[in-house]
Amino acid sequence: MTLLQTIPASSRVRPRALATFERIAVVGATGLVGSEALSILYARGVEPGRVIAAASERSAGGEIRYGEGSHRLVQATRERLRRVDLALLCASAEVSRDLAPALISAGATVVDNSSAFRLDPSTPLVIPEVNGESLRGAPPLVANPNCSTILLLMVLEPLRRAFGVEVIEVTTYQAVSGAGAAAVEELIRQAKDFAASRPLRSSVFAEPALFNVFSHDSAVDVHTGLNGEEAKIIAEARKIWVDRSLPISPTCVRVPTLRAHAQAVRVRLNRPATEAEVRLALRTSAGLDTVDDRAANRFPTPARASGLDTVQVGRIRSDPAMGCGPEERCKAFQLFICGDQLRKGAALNAVQIAEALDVHRRLGS
Amino acid sequence: MTLLQTIPASSRVRPRALATFERIAVVGATGLVGSEALSILYARGVEPGRVIAAASERSAGGEIRYGEGSHRLVQATRERLRRVDLALLCASAEVSRDLAPALISAGATVVDNSSAFRLDPSTPLVIPEVNGESLRGAPPLVANPNCSTILLLMVLEPLRRAFGVEVIEVTTYQAVSGAGAAAVEELIRQAKDFAASRPLRSSVFAEPALFNVFSHDSAVDVHTGLNGEEAKIIAEARKIWVDRSLPISPTCVRVPTLRAHAQAVRVRLNRPATEAEVRLALRTSAGLDTVDDRAANRFPTPARASGLDTVQVGRIRSDPAMGCGPEERCKAFQLFICGDQLRKGAALNAVQIAEALDVHRRLGS
Numbered sequence: 221m222t223l224l225q226t227i228p229a230s231s232r233v234r235p236r237a238l239a240t241f242e243r244i245a246v247v248g249a250t251g252l253v254g255s256e257a258l259s260i261l262y263a264r265g266v267e268p269g270r271v272i273a274a275a276s277e278r279s280a281g282g283e284i285r286y287g288e289g290s291h292r293l294v295q296a297t298r299e300r301l302r303r304v305d306l307a308l309l310c311a312s313a314e315v316s317r318d319l320a321p322a323l324i325s326a327g328a329t330v331v332d333n334s335s336a337f338r339l340d341p342s343t344p345l346v347i348p349e350v351n352g353e354s355l356r357g358a359p360p361l362v363a364n365p366n367c368s369t370i371l372l373l374m375v376l377e378p379l380r381r382a383f384g385v386e387v388i389e390v391t392t393y394q395a396v397s398g399a400g401a402a403a404v405e406e407l408i409r410q411a412k413d414f415a416a417s418r419p420l421r422s423s424v425f426a427e428p429a430l431f432n433v434f435s436h437d438s439a440v441d442v443h444t445g446l447n448g449e450e451a452k453i454i455a456e457a458r459k460i461w462v463d464r465s466l467p468i469s470p471t472c473v474r475v476p477t478l479r480a481h482a483q484a485v486r487v488r489l490n491r492p493a494t495e496a497e498v499r500l501a502l503r504t505s506a507g508l509d510t511v512d513d514r515a516a517n518r519f520p521t522p523a524r525a526s527g528l529d530t531v532q533v534g535r536i537r538s539d540p541a542m543g544c545g546p547e548e549r550c551k552a553f554q555l556f557i558c559g560d561q562l563r564k565g566a567a568l569n570a571v572q573i574a575e576a577l578d579v580h581r582r583l584g585s
Numbered sequence: 586m587t588l589l590q591t592i593p594a595s596s597r598v599r600p601r602a603l604a605t606f607e608r609i610a611v612v613g614a615t616g617l618v619g620s621e622a623l624s625i626l627y628a629r630g631v632e633p634g635r636v637i638a639a640a641s642e643r644s645a646g647g648e649i650r651y652g653e654g655s656h657r658l659v660q661a662t663r664e665r666l667r668r669v670d671l672a673l674l675c676a677s678a679e680v681s682r683d684l685a686p687a688l689i690s691a692g693a694t695v696v697d698n699s700s701a702f703r704l705d706p707s708t709p710l711v712i713p714e715v716n717g718e719s720l721r722g723a724p725p726l727v728a729n730p731n732c733s734t735i736l737l738l739m740v741l742e743p744l745r746r747a748f749g750v751e752v753i754e755v756t757t758y759q760a761v762s763g764a765g766a767a768a769v770e771e772l773i774r775q776a777k778d779f780a781a782s783r784p785l786r787s788s789v790f791a792e793p794a795l796f797n798v799f800s801h802d803s804a805v806d807v808h809t810g811l812n813g814e815e816a817k818i819i820a821e822a823r824k825i826w827v828d829r830s831l832p833i834s835p836t837c838v839r840v841p842t843l844r845a846h847a848q849a850v851r852v853r854l855n856r857p858a859t860e861a862e863v864r865l866a867l868r869t870s871a872g873l874d875t876v877d878d879r880a881a882n883r884f885p886t887p888a889r890a891s892g893l894d895t896v897q898v899g900r901i902r903s904d905p906a907m908g909c910g911p912e913e914r915c916k917a918f919q920l921f922i923c924g925d926q927l928r929k930g931a932a933l934n935a936v937q938i939a940e941a942l943d944v945h946r947r948l949g950s
Contacts, residue, residue: 281884387906391756391849393798407795411795415780430776431843432888434922435900440879443911445860447882454905467906471849471919475758475840478796484756484836496811514805517812523797535800537810540819541752541832546808554836554943556800 237264240581241306248311249273256567262287298322338363358580367565369456378505384490393482436472475495480522483557492549531559602629605946607670613676614638621932627652663687723945734821743870749855754834758847770821801837845887848922857914885923896924
């Protein structure tokens with residue numbers, strides 16, 4: 221049973237956005253995820269007077285846009301955030317480890333975008349459409365999963381519910397914005413330098429991203445050969461699905477896109493399904509859009525997915541290695557996914573967690 | 586036994602390059618693959634007087650570089666190519682279907698880069714390092730495989746020989762140059778337009794390649810969901826390995842790189858192997874370079890592979906979905922491959938086929 225099904229229809233009309241959280245702080249407000257969170261809060265109708273935009277000492281005192289107006293940035297210290305009811309932490313794991321316990325002690329609810337608490341057994345790691353039931357009782361600290369994990373499980377969850385999932389193989393095409401605003405600036409500068417016949421310089425990444433593709437920039441475990449991003453996908457998917465031995469083969473790669481990650485996915489199901497059944501499960505799932513026009517060769521792309529709240533899925537086909545005909549039941553399917561990793565992959569998912577917590581607080585559930 | 590092992594060491598020193606082919610034509614000389622073929626012939630020492638550069642009616646009469654000098658382009662007609670001993674066809678399948686039979690009737694040997702004869706049962710489809718034995722008897726027509734097939738099998742062949750291959754899964758990151766010179770110009774123009782804040786225009790591809798990723802531009806079979814590139818990989822790999830039911834799951838995707846394709850590969854072996862055994866098999870195989878520095882996060886990239894004759898392989902690791910520890914024998918491995926699809930993926934492989942044919946002709950083998 222999903223969260224929405226547990227709420228009487230009459231209570232779905234809210235007096236105002238995130239009503240049980242009077243004062244809402246966005247920490248890391250100048251970053252890509254933080255500024256996306258501010259724009260989502262504004263779009264949700266959170267009044268300017270309720271919002272605190274917090275940033276590092278370097279940025280504090282400056283201004284940041286909030287809808288039509290702007291906010292003065294406060295420094296993200298325990299003292300300045302003492303009276304906050306909800307904090308969306310969109311900074312580093314280090315900042316989260318420092319601030320979260322103090323904010324919670326002072327009575328705040330924290331939704332943390334960093335990796336600091338994701339694998340902590342007592343902290344729920346939540347994609348509302350997937351395991352929103354973990355938000356019952358409105359826990360004071362909730363971790364937001366890694367962007368790649370969110371996009372992947374958003375698409376695989378309806379298949380898990382309908383057919384069970386046995387093995388996941390995922391190969392990524394990740395935008396540079398996953399590495400922060402400086403990485404976006406670096407790629408844009410490289411395009412301009414190329415156009416002006418100047419040499420390409422790199423400092424965020426070890427090599428130019430323009431006209432190149434490289435293995436994900438997170439550190440590689442010298443024993444397993446997995447990089448940090450791949451290890452996150454494995455550990456987080458297993459935690460969210462409460463399946464400690466779920467077999468996952470990830471390969472994480474950066475490509476020269478600015479925004480929205482893509483993933484080529486092969487999934488082996490517990491129970492064979494027809495392509496039509498797989499399509500139906502995906503098409504009827506909240507938060508997904510099917511973009512799958514074979515005749516027009518039109519499928520999900522990062523360009524098309526950028527700025528959208530839904531995750532796009534296409535190239536839905538039975539796995540040719542299984543030898544199933546197009547109409548036959550098959551145990552393995554292939555998919556191509558694109559999603560805006562700054563929205564559903566980060567800020568939007570965090571706000572959706574906060575909204576679900578708000579509902580549980582109002583209903584006392 | 587590989588081809589080189591069958592040739593006495595003394596005969597490996599040749600009087601001159603491709604000696605048994607006096608007059609050598611490159612058809613499609615102005616294209617990306619054709620001009621690469623010319624530069625490889627020059628580097629091999631083929632004298633300018635032996636080379637005929639042929640092109641379409643539109644380009645005929647113009648000049649093309651050959652080493653320090655230049656050649657006048659002749660029109661690629663049966664009549665103009667009547668006295669050729671070796672023709673490297675680097676144009677469309679249509680041109681190949683028109684020219685190849687006539688050239689062969691006139692006594693020429695044809696190495697065809699197009700898809701025209703690849704699946705013809707009587708035409709060998711050859712990667713010299715993989716199935717060079719198909720060149721025994723110096724057949725008059727040999728087909729050069731698709732670039733993605735060549736790069737993939739170059740890396741998997743040593744694993745097949747050592748451990749057997751049960752299933753191949755390959756996800757590609759393909760450079761725009763695979764779609765021809767106009768696609769390269771389009772991506773470069775888009776970078777310049779972006780730098781000048783002009784809108785991005787596309788005509789070769791259906792959407793901008795700059796800062797984007799899209800499913801391969803070849804037509805998609807509306808029943809199977811496979812695109813043309815994926816279907817080629819499946820059919821060609823099965824033919825080259827003489828294994829009609831080899832299970833292969835390909836996903837082919839274009840990325841905004843100019844040159845050199847990348848592939849994320851997962852291979853299931855017949856016999857489990859240790860990571861060290863897999864590395865050894867790859868490191869000792871001709872035509873491969875291992876680039877696999879976990880501590881420095883340095884792996885194959887298109888930028889690094891461009892212009893090289895070898896295929897780069899790295900990120901060699903046992904598949905985490907199999908649950909094998911780093912030192913244990915494992916049935917599945919993951920790899921990341923990059924190779925210059927215009928050289929080993931096309932022109933170089935074609936010249937290597939011609940060189941092997943030349944050896945067989947001289948030895949009468």
